[in-house]
C-alpha cells in the first residue's frame with residue numbers, strides 16, 4: 069500500500085485535536101485535516117485561543133497550522149480526500165434506553181461511520197480512535213459494507229489513544245506504546261503496517277504493538293480499568309489509614325517500592341474524575357454483563373463504587389468536622405478541573421462535592437486557574453446536579469484568586485492538585501478566614517505541619533487528623 073498522504077480526523081476534541089496535530093508536527097509530508105460538526109470548536113482551533121488547554125499544544129498547532137495542519141467543518145470533503153480517517157468522536161455513557169448509565173453511547177461513532185460510507189468515492193483505512201466496546205469494529209464494518217459505493221473498500225483498524233490530559237503532548241511525543249489492531253487478513257495486516265509507518269516517523273518500531281482487532285479494543289478498556297483500580301485500591305486503604313493512624317503516603321511508598329507493584333498511580337485522593345475512567349469501567353461492567361459474566365461485572369463495578377464512596381466520605385468528613393452543619397458557612401473550593409494542567413471538568417470530583425455543599429445550604433466560593441466561569445455554571449446546572457441556574461448562582465461565587473475565595477471562609481477544600489496551590493501565602497489566607505480555620509486537603513499536596521503551625525486545623529485524606537498535635 070502506498071504511504072499515507074492525506075489524513076482526516078473526525079472529531080476535534082481532547083483526543084482528535086492533539087493527536088492529529090502531533091501527526092502533522094512530526095510528518096510534514098502528510099496533510100492532516102481535523103474536522104468537527106461543532107463550528108464554534110473549529111473556529112477556536114483556528115484562532116489564537118485554542119479550545120482546550122494542554123501544555124505544549126499551542127506550539128505544536130501554531131507551527132503547523134496552514135502548512136500541513138487544517139481545521140474544517142466540511143467533514144464530507146475531507147473524508148473524500150483522505151487515504152486514512154481517524155474516528156475520534158465522543159462515546160459518552162448512555163443516558164437513556166437499554167444500558168442507560170452503563171453502556172457506551174455509540175450514536176456518534178455510527179453517524180460518523182455512515183457518513184464515511186455515504187460520501188467516500190475511493191478506498192480508505194478507517195481507524196477507531198474513540199474508546200469503544202469490544203467488537204465495535206464489526207458493527208462499523210457492517211455499516212461501511214452495506215452503504216458504500218461499488219469498488220470502494222475499507223480496512224478497519226483499532227488504534228486506541230492512551231494519552232492523559234494534562235500531559236497529552238509529551239505522551240504523544242513519547243508514548244509508552246502505540247497499539248494498532250487489525251483483522252488478521254492480508255489486507256488488514258497491510259493497513260496495520262501502513263498506519264504503523266506513520267507513527268514510525270517518530271516512535272521506535274518496538275513501541276508500536278500490533279494485535280488483532282478485538283485485543284486492541286479490549287486493551288483500552290482494560291488499561292483504564294486497571295489504572296482506576298489502583299486509585300480505588302489506594303483510596304480504600306486511605307480509609308483504613310485514617311482509622312488506624314497509618315499514613316497513606318507512607319503505605320503507598322512502601323508498597324510501591326516493590327517492583328512487582330511499582331510506584332505510579334498509587335496516590336490517594338478525593339477520587340478519580342475525567343471523561344474516561346468512570347465511563348470505561350462502566351462500559352466494561354456492561355460488556356461483562358452482556359457476556360453473561362456477572363462475577364466479572366461485579367468485580368469491576370466495585371472500582372467505581374469505591375470512587376463514589378471516597379467522594380462521599382470526604383464530604384461527610386468536612387460536614388462533621390465543621391460541627392455537623394455547613395448551612396450558611398462559606399466553603400472555599402480550590403480547583404474545579406478533574407486534574408491539574410487541564411481545563412476539562414468532565415466527571416470532576418469538584419462537581420459531586422459542590423453539589424453536596426449546595427444541598428446543605430453552604431455558600432461555595434470556587435477558584436480554578438483554567439476553568440471558565442460559564443463552564444462551572446454549566447456543570448453545576450446539568451440535570452441531576454442542581455437544575456435551577458438561579459439557585460446555583462445564589463449558592464456559588466466564582467473567584468479570580470484563591471485569596472478571594474478564602475476570604476471569610478470557614479473551610480478551604482483542595483480538590484484539584486494545581487501546583488500554584490502549594491505556593492499560596494497561607495499566613496494571609498489564615499488571617500482572612502473565620503476561626504477555627506479548616507483546611508481539607510483532597511490531594512495530599514499541602515505542607516500540613518506548616519499549616520498547623522500557622523494555626524489551621526488540617527485534615528488530609530489517608531492521614532490521622534490528630535497527627536501533629538502535642
Ligand code: NAI
Pocket residue numbers: 078079080081082083084103104105106109143156157158159176179180197198199200229230231232233343344
Ligand atoms: P470530545 O467530546 O472532546 O470530542 C469529540 C468531538 O467529536 C466533539 O467536538 C464532537 O462535536 C465531535 N463529533 C461528534 N460526532 C461527530 C461527527 N459525526 N462528525 C464530526 N464531528 C463529530 O471527546 P474526547 O475527549 O476527544 O474523546 C473522544 C474519544 O476518545 C472518546 O471515545 C474517549 O473515550 C476517547 N479518549 C479520550 C481521552 C481523553 O483524555 N479525553 C483519552 C483517550 C481516549
